Amino acid sequence: MSSLTVILPAAGKSTRFGSDKLRATLRGTPVIIHTVLSFVRHPSVGSVLVAQGVDGPFASLPDGSFEPVHAKVQVVPGGATRAHSVLSALRLVPPDVEWVAIHDAARPLVSADLIDRVFTAAREHGAAAPALPVHLTIKQATGPLPARVERTVPRQQLWAMQTPQICRRAALLAAFERCPIPLEQVTDDVQLIELAGGTVYLVPGEDRNLKITTAMDLKVAEMLMDE
Numbered sequence: 171m172s173s174l175t176v177i178l179p180a181a182g183k184s185t186r187f188g189s190d191k192l193r194a195t196l197r198g199t200p201v202i203i204h205t206v207l208s209f210v211r212h213p214s215v216g217s218v219l220v221a222q223g224v225d226g227p228f229a230s231l232p233d234g235s236f237e238p239v240h241a242k243v244q245v246v247p248g249g250a251t252r253a254h255s256v257l258s259a260l261r262l263v264p265p266d267v268e269w270v271a272i273h274d275a276a277r278p279l280v281s282a283d284l285i286d287r288v289f290t291a292a293r294e295h296g297a298a299a300p301a302l303p304v305h306l307t308i309k310q311a312t313g314p315l316p317a318r319v320e321r322t323v324p325r326q327q328l329w330a331m332q333t334p335q336i337c338r339r340a341a342l343l344a345a346f347e348r349c350p351i352p353l354e355q356v357t358d359d360v361q362l363i364e365l366a367g368g369t370v371y372l373v374p375g376e377d378r379n380l381k382i383t384t385a386m387d388l389k390v391a392e393m394l395m396d397e
Contacts, residue, residue: 173216174289175267176209176334178202179255180275181223181248191276191382192227196391201382202227204278209271210240212285219262220275221248221255253353253362257346263339269293270342272359273334276382279394280334284376288336291373297337297363300375301329332375335359341368 180192180202192202202220209215220227222245246262248255256272263270269292273280284300291298308323337360345366349356356362360370378394380387 173267174212174214174269174271174336175263175339176215176218176271176273177256177259177263178205178218178220178273178275179248179252179259180220180227181250181252181255190227191388194382194388196278196388197395200227201278201388202275205273205275205280206240206243208278208280208282209273209285210242212282214285214289215242215271216267218243219259220245221259222246223248251354251356253346253356253359256359257353260339260343260346265339267339269336270339271334271336274381277333277379278382279378279380279391281376281378284379285334287373288334291371292336295369295371296341297335297360297368297370298373299335299358299360299370300332300379301372302332302375302377304328304330329372330375331358332379332381333359337363337368337370341366 193200195201196204206218206220209218220243246259249258260270269289271285271289288298288300304325306325308325308328310320310323311317312320335358342359342362345362345368348366349362350365363370380391380394382388382391
C-alpha cells in the first residue's frame, strides 16, 4: 500500500476556545497527542508533519523535534493562515511521496476506518474527503444580523466537510501555485484541487470525528471516548 504523509496545521490562535485547544487535555492527554497517535499508529502513514508557530503546542520540545512522542513526527514552521501552514509543510514533503493527507489538528477522534475510507477513494479518484449531510435548514442572508433572508438553500445537496482530506502531493502543490484567490480565502484543502479543475470525491464522514472548537466540544469528545 502507498505511504501517506500527514500534515497537521497547528498554528491557529484558538480564539473561540479561549486558550490553546491543542494543549487542552482529553482524558489526561493533550488533544494534539491524541490526533498525532491516531495517524502514527495507522499502517499507511509514513510520516506526520505538525505545522505550528513559534509558540505552538510543541515549541518546548528539544530542537523542535517530536521524537518524545514518535519518531515518525516532525515539527515544521506554520504560517499566518491554515492554507499557508499547509503550503509550508507541503513544500517539505519529499518528491517521492505520492500521497498527502491534511487533517485538522483539533480532530482527535479520527478513526482508522475513516482514514482507510478516504485513502481508498483518493487512490481511485485522485482526491477525496469525508463529509456529513447538512441537517439544519440553511438561510442565505447578508449579515451581520438582523438581516433580510434572501433565500432558503436546498440542503439535499449540501455536505459539511471533515478531514482528513487526501490527494496527490504534486497535484496539491501545483494547485497552490496557481490558486486564483488569496490563500486566506481558502477554507478547505481540497478546495484548491477544485479551483485547479481537478476532481474531488466525498465519502461518508463520522459524527465522532468532531472538531474541538469550544470547551463544550471537549466535553462531548470525552463522552464519545466512553462509548
